[in-house]
Amino acid sequence: MPEQLTPELLALRERCSAFAKEHMLPLADMASGAAAAKIRAAAKQAGLFSMTQPNGVAKDSGQLALCVARETLAAANPPELGAVFGPSPGVLGSVGEPLASTHLAPLLAGEKRGSFGFTEPDDAQPTAGVIDGDSLVINGQKSYVTGGADADFINALVRIEDHGPSMVVIDTDINGVILEKRFNSLDGSHHAAFRFDKVRVPISQVIGELGQGLPKALGQIGDVRLLFAAQACGYLIWVMDLLQTHLQSPDKSGAARGDKDVVRWHYANLRIKTFAARSMLYRTARLADAGENIVNEGMACKVFATECIGEAVDTAIQLVGGGALIDDHPLALLYKKVRAWRLAEGASDVLRLNIGRGILELGKGRL
Numbered sequence: 594m595p596e597q598l599t600p601e602l603l604a605l606r607e608r609c610s611a612f613a614k615e616h617m618l619p620l621a622d623m624a625s626g627a628a629a630a631k632i633r634a635a636a637k638q639a640g641l642f643s644m645t646q647p648n649g650v651a652k653d654s655g656q657l658a659l660c661v662a663r664e665t666l667a668a669a670n671p672p673e674l675g676a677v678f679g680p681s682p683g684v685l686g687s688v689g690e691p692l693a694s695t696h697l698a699p700l701l702a703g704e705k706r707g708s709f710g711f712t713e714p715d716d717a718q719p720t721a722g723v724i725d726g727d728s729l730v731i732n733g734q735k736s737y738v739t740g741g742a743d744a745d746f747i748n749a750l751v752r753i754e755d756h757g758p759s760m761v762v763i764d765t766d767i768n769g770v771i772l773e774k775r776f777n778s779l780d781g782s783h784h785a786a787f788r789f790d791k792v793r794v795p796i797s798q799v800i801g802e803l804g805q806g807l808p809k810a811l812g813q814i815g816d817v818r819l820l821f822a823a824q825a826c827g828y829l830i831w832v833m834d835l836l837q838t839h840l841q842s843p844d845k846s847g848a849a850r851g852d853k854d855v856v857r858w859h860y861a862n863l864r865i866k867t868f869a870a871r872s873m874l875y876r877t878a879r880l881a882d883a884g885e886n887i888v889n890e891g892m893a894c895k896v897f898a899t900e901c902i903g904e905a906v907d908t909a910i911q912l913v914g915g916g917a918l919i920d921d922h923p924l925a926l927l928y929k930k931v932r933a934w935r936l937a938e939g940a941s942d943v944l945r946l947n948i949g950r951g952i953l954e955l956g957k958g959r960l
């Protein structure tokens with residue numbers, strides 16, 4: 594539970610809350626790139642930047658610490674939340690040489706940017722690779738690579754002939770890697786679509802064992818899902834605070850807006866869901882830190898928390914009224930931001946099916 598944190602985690606929560614107030618909220622009107630650079634610098638000083646990196650705080654305190662930090666920062670609804678944390682190793686976490694020197698170290702140092710290529714167009718053959726001597730020749734497409742246009746490499750899922758799905762590091766500046774399209778999504782993030790035309794990479798750029806790509810990719814997505822849930826819980830706290838202030842303020846008649854039963858019902862409903870989302874998150878983070886398998890619980894947290902925040906922002910707009918839909922109203926901005934989370938890192942419907950399969954076919958998953 595969020596209530597039973599160690600003194601260290603309580604101090605981390607305080608630190609994150611103060612950081613958001615001091616270093617992030619005052620930059621709300623600054624251009625995105627400039628604000629992100631300032632926040633990054635301040636986060637390095639404050640020791641938050643390294644939390645997602647090996648030997649950072651996360652190594653000692655794990656998923657719970659990351660959840661506390663992300664939730665607390667998001668609860669302030671600050672600009673450029675993503676700038677606080679440094680690049681994490683992701684699927685490169687346990688690579689040996691040469692990838693450790695050529696890609697992992699520069700990624701962690703901020704000298705190279707990585708991206709993740711999993712999603713493919715519906716009408717294309719799956720991205721496939723054939724081993725040719727000590728090279729892999731890859732053909733295929735990836736349709737939704739976040740940050741891909743600025744990335745130095747893509748960690749891509751490739752079906753390797755005779756071996757199966759594998760994660761392969763594909764540099765974006767080599768022959769045959771074609772950046773087909775750049776696009777933005779409603780939340781403001783930017784993405785790229787790539788085509789691979791006889792791309793030749795050294796076989797040493799396969800991450801881990803040949804054919805072990807799916808568990809690697811899903812492991813990476815699993816960690817990110819819990820962090821999505823933490824972020825969603827933070828924004829839920831922010832929405833609940835906003836609504837509390839709004840509903841305790843008087844309407845035209847002088848009565849508190851929250852005096853109306855139907856308004857109170859909606860607000861209470863959101864509070865119930867927020868309580869449930871946070872309870873799930875903290876329980877799951879603790880299980881993860883205890884070394885338990887949380888694949889199913891992480892999916893459950895992500896589905897529930899991202900659906901809750903979607904409903905909460907939508908309902909809050911309804912209760913606040915038309916003013917909340919003016920372009921720069923924080924609720925209007927948040928509405929745009931959170932919609933993507935029910936698709937990114939696994940569509941809610943697909944995750945539900947996976948949870949069903951987890952228990953019915955594999956006997957995995959807790960209540």
Ligand SMILES: Cc1cc2nc3c(=O)[nH]c(=O)nc-3n(C[C@H](O)[C@H](O)[C@H](O)COP(=O)(O)OP(=O)(O)OC[C@H]3O[C@@H](n4cnc5c(N)ncnc54)[C@H](O)[C@@H]3O)c2cc1C
Nearest residue numbers: 709710711712737738739778933936937938939940942943
């Ligand atoms: C902001 C954002 C960032 C993203 N970043 C990345 C990234 O960095 N790398 C990357 O690889 N991808 C990324 N994606 C893509 C994301 O992973 C996909 O959008 C998501 O997995 C859904 O796949 P899809 O878009 O192909 O839609 P589809 O797979 O066509 O799914 C659309 C809908 O069809 C239904 N459906 C689909 N499959 C099933 C099924 N098996 N069973 C039942 N129902 C089903 C569901 O209702 C689902 O919501 C990102 C997406 C967003 C919005």
